[in-house]
Amino acid sequence: MDSPKGPTEWAEGRHGVGPWEGPWPDDPRFDPTLLAEGDRRNVVDAYRYWSLEAIRAELDTRRHPFHVAIENFENDMNIGTVVRTANAFLAEAVHIVGRRRWNRRGAMVTDRYQHIIHHDTVGDLVAWARGRGLAVVAIDNTPGSVPLETATLPERCVLVFGQEGPGITGDTAAAASMTCSIAQFGSTRSINAGVAAGIAMHAWIRQHGDLSRAW
Template structure:
């Protein structure tokens, strides 16, 4: 949207949630209409007030910046409470379309750090792995615990043995074509949707 006076010819609002710079120059951000012209701090505060879901997301050893950014963007869209990037990889935030400024993003050195986080979190999240391995169950039949962290591995190698051992359960996304794996960011979005549908049905 353009400057406030271009879009709305009436007097500039006095609402403290509005960012003066955005009112003056326009708001080109990828945010819901209700958040147009709001400052980052005001949006964060409103999201916290409205309440995040009890879902968190973790990716282990992802190396493609765009996949990480896309996952962060999807996590924000589904109201995930936090995102954990496991491993030393530094990522380019362009793919997230600035959603990382509203989302809580954690950099964990290892799976052990994630396990420690889960044990000490007041939300007591369950660790659920998403990988197409022996013993995993179809994601559409799984009953997700309301508070959980979904863990995703890289497209090349999947999740580590440590991650699979730490998880309470492992689910997979059924495929019907010839390709071996789904894009990691796409798989994460599918799993977040499956979680949301399951938790809403059981609420």
């Protein structure tokens, strides 16, 4: 039996449009190749046939004033998921601290639309953030942390996540203006870093996002 069609990218034919029908529009945002061949990318309908550059430029007019950072000192495999989720919530940028190499497969091509900034050390990230008036908020279940469910997140901030397993480094904990934990009720002591990032970004959206601007 054929699988039912749906709105996600997990089955062929579930998204996309064919070649443009009728006279071509003269809107400079449209890509001639996409108009001729169709647009099968995983983008919302409002961006169909738009060039990559046009989509990025439009997103830049609406980005939220929060950033996301993830430590990558041991080649964390969750970075692609973090990038994809940051794109969904329209974060200003994703910061990768440590190794520059990361597995882009999990990003599902969203890294093309998301600003990504590399920092060699936590100190470099903190200096960058403070120079722009951004609060550093660590997300980790450590003693003395504030429950994310009741915390008031700064509107202009960098949400920093540690690697799977070790969590945030001591340098990040020392530099953070606040550390928030995510409530857990099962047997495991931690949750996936990519999942934690999504929870924290959504918490920011619930507090500061303008839902009238959502698709």
